[in-house]
Amino acid sequence: MDDRLRLEIRRVAEQLLAMEKATFRSAVTLLEIEELTCQIGDEPVRQLANGDLAERSDETAGQEQFFCPTCGRPCAAEQDPEPLILQGKRSEIEYSRVGSAVRTMITRRRSV
Numbered sequence: 001m002d003d004r005l006r007l008e009i010r011r012v013a014e015q016l017l018a019m020e021k022a023t024f025r026s027a028v029t030l031l032e033i034e035e036l037t038c039q040i041g042d043e044p045v046r047q048l049a050n051g052d053l054a055e056r057s058d059e060t061a062g063q064e065q066f067f068c069p070t071c072g073r074p075c076a077a078e079q080d081p082e083p084l085i086l087q088g089k090r091s092e093i094e095y096s097r098v099g100s101a102v103r104t105m106i107t108r109r110r111s112v
Contacts, residue, residue, distance in 0.1 A: 016040060046091040053095040
């Protein structure tokens with residue numbers, strides 16, 4: 001992480017501390033403070049991951065073809081993204097993933 005980003009995070013943390021001062025003061029032990037900060041920190045982590053995955057999916061949807069992560073072949077992108085909920089280390093990440101026509105055919109073949 002570069003210094004510019006670290007400074008921006010510090011600025012946001014100071015704002016959150018000022019806004020939630022009463023909540024932080026109600027936490028008595030270091031463990032309670034840490035638990036509170038983790039709860040607050042999980043939300044931007046989830047939003048950053050969700051935003052990045054959504055952007056990647058949008059970029060893939062805009063291409064006529066992309067390399068399928070399942071088979072490694074060039075595939076046409078499906079125009080109807082699948083909604084996904086992924087379980088990360090600390091939270092669930094929701095986004096819509098663009099699929100490939102090849103993957104759809106393989107899935108249909110297996111279910112027949």
